[in-house]
Amino acid sequence: MDNKHTQNPKDIKYHVTKYLHRIQDQLQGKTVIDLPAGSGFTSQLLLNMGAKVRAFDLFPEYFKLKGVSCERADVTQGIPVKNNIADMLICQEGIEHFSDQLQVFKEFNRVLKQNGTLIITTPSYSNLAAKFSYIMFESETSSQMPPNEINDIWMDDQSVSTEIYHGHIFLIGLQKLRILARLAGFNIKEIRYVRLSRGSLVLFPFLYPLILIRSLLTYQKHMRKLPKISESKKKEVYQEQLRININPKHLLNKHTFIVFEKEKDSKDVSFKYDEVLKSFDQET
Template sequence: MFEQQLALGIGQNVDRILRERADWSNKTVVDLACGDGRTTYVLRSLGATVKPYDIMPEYCKLDGGAEYANIMDGLPIESASVDVVVLQEVIEHLPNHLAALQEINRILKPGGELFLTTPNRSSMASKFAYLCFESEIIRGTPPSAMESVWGDAGERKYYGHLFLMGAQQLRTLSMLAGFTSMHVHRSDKSRTSQWLMVPFYPIVYAMSYRAYRRALRKSTCAIYAREKNEQLKLNVDGRILTNKFLIASLKK
């Protein structure tokens, strides 16, 4: 049903990562903002019990469709009842990242997981695009008010990429929301980012390390030092700097 969509772009990456796992059997999964239902389709084929939700459920192509839910209004799901939540290409559309992550954390069981994808604001290409024109991609312009509402069904507004976030912000907000760890998966590589790594990676590394050393002089707390070390590693990780997409697993 979704073979063509799953063979391209972010769909190809998500399909590969999900199929590499062998622990989907008997897992209870919520697919938030499921869209046409392609990820629910994959997970069901892998043995998971999946409940799809969307702010515009009429676009779901699955048998049985999807239920309506708007994460910003609270989810109609019992607390601590879900093993995995999938939030694919959604968080960059939400005006309150922390509230969304807190709500997802609420419905996850202890030890549960949020599988999240979003445009990679931390890639070298994206950093350069923001430097040039505060845009998402080098050949693009920033989102304007004219083009920022992608879908509008009465009160169900769906915004464009107004709320992009990078790996550092995602990690910090997820910890504030109650998550304990973040693992970033390898995605397709961005060719532009790979080319930009040659002249700019030494600068990024040097400036990141300088900021890290300055931060350590502010406190002798071991916990603070470990946190700053984790931030440094995240900032100079070549995988994150060259990933085309930001795909992360957050553990509760």
């Protein structure tokens, strides 16, 4: 195993390794899907902890771990395994590359067992520096161009796959991750703090009061709306969103690291509220 990852707190692999060591006892004999598997770093780590690893990647040519087969898989078209087969799925630095993220969440749901764990890590699009960069130039950081066809097409080899390996074109924030997960049958089990974004720390004293006040006012406004929806249901949804929005750790976190739990099969998910839905002949 490459120690440069496990000993560098700036590397997300350091934090994934730390988390997996914390839950090592829960991994013994469990089936874990590693997707995208990349070079095989996390697959090797899981094997060392006694897990049964299934590795997949759009370009398995990069996979270097001997003794483990990495299968080619375009997750938007489906992972080639049966339903409800995995106890855990790790999507490390992958979600920001997928064009149809809701379909990806539904596919993750399909292959996970009931109460299975989904771990997603991705560059933070919710810290203050990222928010500011988006306002300025719709870019990931203030030193980067917005997503474009020069910098953000990382692999396009028709002889290997018809799918393009996109760069960070589909960066996604905590609130969007939350709703996509809910639509696919997951709930948030834990949002882990990784490390400090220094740019966000500089912006924090100026922007946080505005974010806090505006978030609280918006929460109160929406709690007064839709009187036919139960107070408890509105609190359940809006308070979770509020906590995400005003938590200083999320606004200062350099990287996103979320642990989800499969609550139900995606086909069984329903959010039908007659009080909210408009009929087709109703004016908007």
